[in-house]
Amino acid sequence: MKPYHPNEIEPKWQAIWEATKTFEAKDFAKQPKMYIAEMFPYPSGYGLHVGHVRNFMIVDVLARFYRTLGHNVMRPFGYDTFGLPAENYAIKSGLPPQETTLTNINHFREQFKRMGMGVDWSREINTSDPEYYRFTQWIFKKLFEKGLAYQADNFQWWCPVDKTVLANEQVENGHCWRCGSEVEKKRMKQWFFKITAYADELLADIDELDWPEKIKTMQKNWIGKSVGAEVEFEVENTKTERKTARGKTRDLPTKIKVFTTRPDTIFGATFVVLAPEHRLISQLVTKNTRGEVEQYVTSALRKSEVERQESKAKTGVFTGSYALNPMTKKLIPIWVADYVLGSYGEGAVMAVPAHDERDFEFAEKFDLPIVQVIEGGGGEKCYHGEGALVNSGQFDGIDSAKAREEIVRELAKLGIGREKTTYKMRDWLISRQRYWGAPIPIAYDKTGKAHAIPDDQLPVLLPKISDYLPDDSGHSPLAKDKKFMKVVINGEEMTRESDTMDGYACSSWYLLRYADPHNSQQAWDKKKVDYWNPVDCYVGGDHAVAHLLYVRFWCKFFADEGLLGFREPVKKLLYNGYINAPDGKKMSKSKGNVIDPLDIVEQGYGADALRTYEMFIGPYDMDAAWSTEGLSGVHRFLNRVWTLTQEYLNAKNPAKTAKHRQMLLKLQHSTIKRVTEDLHRNSFNTAVAALMEMVNGLYKLKVDGFSKEWGSAIQALLVLLSPFAPHLASELFEQLGGDLNRATWPEWDEKYLMAETATVVVQVNGKLRGKLTVDAASLEDVAKLEKLAKKEPSVKKYLEGQTIKKVIVLPKNKLVNIVL
């Protein structure tokens, strides 16, 4: 008998799939389409480890499952090659990123193929390919033309190690998402995409998505919508103190805008606080306060975000000026404090210490007045709940929720306030002072005005330059390439933009490009995208906010441009957990605990065992720790499948009818049902368990010899197994004389699942006391079940001398409960 040697059969089937283009997806086929993809990887130089590949295996299992079910499946693959991680790797290895990228792609592809991935390789995408990024640039232009790509001169996050600005989404607790170093604030003119224009829709549509709640909540928090009011506070005019050094009277700011979600507490606003970044500070200081304020502002701005977060102790200084509370008509002092954020709302707040904890802390520290204007809180000094208004003039007694509306209406009437909605989300900063990215397709004329590069000059090719190291100049290394920087547009000589685009720009539309990957005329053909997209199932374990928000933003923009016919790009999202090292720690090259999938394959376990094990290890959305014992258990299972099939093939004169025909059929059909239902609900681990149970059951039955009917049972088993262990399943199916590639997913017949006898559980007071074996027909007879239950010896002894209050008979649950 032939032994199971995965390394002999796996290359054979991989070659067949490749040669016959088994997994190429057909546009516009009649069957229902099913588009399944993983978040494409950036091909790091270290290759994939067994933790990464879980993501791809989930996709492959689903793709093969739906394919066998008869769907027109597209399961593409690509590489996210532009961006910081790829460039940093190239720098480290001392080679140009063009070179390392190609090497890494080849390595990834090799690993991928040897894991038996059923990929449509004709749709392979590489974001640093000019044929791809010409359209990334084209999309930039589209956004630019619509005013959704713009430049702004502001404080930005700057990573001193990676020497580039970063988007808000790329700053994690004040640290760079890539290198982990502390970021700084730097004032720079940068390019932004106006994602905030879609903030409302991005928020509203979250509820309809079939995505994990965790991710949906994170996106909601990130967008951070607050409904409130914008109110203008008049600045008290005290001209005499406002002489400049030259003795001239300066222009006075006449008003300060604040944002508040609690306009109902305006009568309790006893001071105003400006963020240190606020533009009007220098005009509000007096000659007495100037020195102190300037010193405070300088030191506050120099503080890193991490330092600001570490200490929540309130600090601040008085500007020397006063504002008028428009409701109480009282003069209230204007302070500067770093607990107010410059980049949110108006960068200024009306402080209501009686009803806001931060304002309260500040007022306590600097001895500022605290006026209660909302009832409630039960004697707490600071109460931020709802309640009736007090100390609020004409609004006294009105409930806070209603007072919010009335006070805003009053402010509007006075022309000094209006309803306003703000978002925590900021626009997406996309320019990078780095080499390895898609050049921004912009050039500046002599006056400094930005012009889009004409379509016929796209792509703006990224030139190969020898010195591509980032520097502190605030410009990308491209700025040093004089030839690149010069461009003639419509006869006018201009200077190119030297910054490149954030890598996330490239990955924000690749899911559309897969539908039409070789189109050289346009980014995609609308018909193809409308056929394939949105993605039916998108699988990944990262990028909860950044990527998944950008993809949604661009989709909505494209829909508004008439480029596609849907407004959400991803129907269903599966967010998979990590596979960690055996000790539970993250696998990483630096810790030296990575396990290479190819090593597992070559050790003799094979790709099938690796795949099946990673599906069996636990629920796909939970983290798990790698275990070699677990892997060998799965390998043992596959070996049992192999052995069983060989024994069946070698059996001499199999009987016409199996001795335990009903048991065989029940085993077969119940397994079909379980595996099918488990795959539909993404319960991969229990699907594998069901297959193991079937094989264990077949081993017990084979003691009584094989029959011809075993052929269809084994074939069904192999088809059910094929998403997990496609090589083994294909090989054995062929040995049985069939072609798995043409096989359809088996269906179960409920009639085989009906047992002739059933076990009914008998409880007394909810405790298991006995079991009845009855024929199927008796299940319908409630009275009979009750009678049998009471007669059962193991039950009877509990009933003696007791009064039965109630008997619950549930034929469906095969349960009788006798209540005493």
Add this chain to the structure above:
RNA sequence: GGGCGAGUGGUGAAAUUGGUAUACACGUCAGACUCAAAAUCUGAUGGCAGCAAUGUCGUGAGGGUUCAAGUCCCUCCUCGCCCACCA
């Protein structure tokens, strides 16, 4: 500090709608095969008491609802993730 999720054998974990808790696998123990080992096959395996039949306890802790709770409700503990001065 706020939000979300989780806590079940020696281990990874099942239990889909409130209805037999611990499926499947690992590990361990025993048996078969073998000169022997590995591999393979078969069986046992939640704790406690008992030769056994069996009894009893048992899903982080405590309470509640229910004929019946791992599952629902309340309080608390532990761990994980996310957000964190957003007015």
